[in-house]
Amino acid sequence: MGYETSCFACDPETKRQTSVWVSETSPRLKELKFQRFRIKTILINFFDSQGAVHKESVPEGKRLSAEYYKGVTDRLLKHNHRVRPAAFCSRDFFLLHDNAPTHKSAGVCKFLKPKNVTFLYHPPYSPDLSPQEYFLFPKFKKKLKVLHFADVAEIQEAVTDELKKDQKDEFLAAFQKDYDREKACIRVYANGVYFELKNICVFLTCLRF
Numbered sequence: 001m002g003y004e005t006s007c008f009a010c011d012p013e014t015k016r017q018t019s020v021w022v023s024e025t026s027p028r029l030k031e032l033k034f035q036r037f038r039i040k041t042i043l044i045n046f047f048d049s050q051g052a053v054h055k056e057s058v059p060e061g062k063r064l065s066a067e068y069y070k071g072v073t074d075r076l077l078k079h080n081h082r083v084r085p086a087a088f089c090s091r092d093f094f095l096l097h098d099n100a101p102t103h104k105s106a107g108v109c110k111f112l113k114p115k116n117v118t119f120l121y122h123p124p125y126s127p128d129l130s131p132q133e134y135f136l137f138p139k140f141k142k143k144l145k146v147l148h149f150a151d152v153a154e155i156q157e158a159v160t161d162e163l164k165k166d167q168k169d170e171f172l173a174a175f176q177k178d179y180d181r182e183k184a185c186i187r188v189y190a191n192g193v194y195f196e197l198k199n200i201c202v203f204l205t206c207l208r209f
Contacts, residue, residue, distance in 0.1 A: 001097065003098065004058075004064065005045075006040050007141070007155050007156075008040045040152075041057045042057060042058040042064055043057055043159055050084075050171060093118075094117070095117055097119070
């Protein structure tokens with residue numbers, strides 16, 4: 001699975017983190033409005049049920065374009081060859097990412113097709129079916145909240161340190177949770193509720209732990 005997210009030099013606390021208990025007669029608390037720092041980096045991360053496979057940050061001044069993402073997938077395959085040699089040689093893996101135009105661009109598809117890489121996309125508007133949304137990104141971003149970093153290099157170092165703390169069994173549990181959620185969606189569909197089903201069925205067919 002591959003996804004990207006923005007990491008900021010300072011990311012203020014969420015409303016849930018700053019909430020406090022008050023009585024009905026308590027004076028109204030003043031709320032300060034914070035803005036995220038302009039210093040940020042875009043983290044691109046790929047992982048499977050065994051753990052992290054490849055990660056990189058978009059260099060400053062670069063845009064996450066289709067051409068750049070094609071280079072990302074090339075580096076991913078080369079890294080995958082080193083860390084998952086058996087799966088790479090047998091092509092016993094697939095690439096699951098979201099429906100961003102960059103991911104679905106003709107250039108990226110044309111690059112991956114001759115390399116015999118099976119690539120899938122999430123059903124639209126389904127963050128509850130994306131492990132990065134309920135497992136990976138919230139987990140490390142919560143720990144980075146309200147910390148201040150001087151530059152992009154410090155952000156990248158902190159993110160790397162947090163990602164290294166994730167254990168193999170945590171990734172396996174996240175994939176199992178995703179598998180269970182996908183099956184639950186199919187049960188809902190069977191009861192007559194419409195949603196995009198095609199990729200879910202393919203995902204369940206391809207998923208291996």
